[in-house]
Amino acid sequence: MKQNILIIDPSYKKNSIFKNEFCFPIANMIKEIPNITFEIKHYTEKINYDEFDKIIISGSALKDFEYLNHLNKFEFIKTTNNPILGICAGMQIIAKIYEAKLKKCKEIEITKTITTKKNKLFSGEFDTYSIHNYSIYCPKEFEIIAKSKKVQSLVSEYSTCSVFFLKNSKIIIHAIKHKKKEIYGVLFHPEVKNKEIIENFINL
């Protein structure tokens, strides 16, 4: 099935060097999939979302939070019916659009991610490439589908981590899914490790 994928660059300015680092790796892997076309657009650009079948919001640099000053540019997340995948900053944007808060949580490492709810993107326990200083609280319209193997009590250096109480355990959220729509957020970077997650999203 032919599909046109929109990759949104949330970096601090259009055509910044971070497009190379966060959007090109996604584009490079999408290029390898037959019948898939794509466009990379900066979030400040005028975008006709109807031209696209699916939307991926990429990550951005660890120090880049400029997008938080322009969240109105991401209101389409609530209005479009197209499947959306938010990666790292992309997941934080989704959470903010649904009025959840970010919480300090440093994971700059290969982490273990554990699936907590059956979903169409991944399953089981797997290593992930994580580069973030913030996790999220889960918005009420979403459910947690993966958590970090780390829990706050086991890692003192993560004392400021975002935690969420689930079955009496403090967890670090690694992935969420909208309860009714195909909107996913992953805190780790599947374009670096676990590329099949992006393929599974495209195949939804």
Place this chain on the structure above:
Amino acid sequence: MRVGVLFSGGKDSNYAMYLASKEHEIVCLISIISENKESYMFQTPGNDFLEVQAKALNLPLIKVKTKGEKEIELKDLKKAIKIAIKKYNIEGIISGAIKSNYQSIRIQNICNDLKIWSINPLWQTNEKKYLDELIKNKFEIKIIAIASYPFTRDTLGKIIDEKTKYEIINISEKYKISCVGEGGEFETFVLNSPLFKHKLEIKEYDKIMESENCGFIQIKKISEIKK
């Protein structure tokens, strides 16, 4: 943004600098000189001639020595970056990391601790296209070390041009190795780039072989050539 470059003298740090220079002000080079040839983090061949490249780039070079012990060498890298922050007011670091999660995570951690930007323009790049870009942008790159079958003594000293590029790609496909030497299969030394004020030419060198498929070029004399 004022940025420093983690500089090995090879193609990746030079090309990452070239890409970043279109957007940011490159103000210094930072090189870690490792005593350990097996360092996971730093290239060792060609280290004696980094000053020559720095002169060609008209940039100051911060050189810090390390014993190259795993993880401890990171403290030396952090020390070097701190010097660059203090001396040149850098706000970010450019690295030529391509696929190595090991390198990338450690550089990201150091930059995060020091509250500066980590910029990796080649991250996850398409390796074959990257070789094309190097040639298209007139980078003159010499292979100065090999550490993998089927590379031999004859590979040492080759310039990465169209012919060598195809040879490397064929080898990488046949033997399932990186065509850009990301796994340390080969190391390079840049003799010219769009950022070089003058070209370099290796006038005298010896080929030192440690085994049939492992060796390096010991540079003895480099000349500057007007562009």
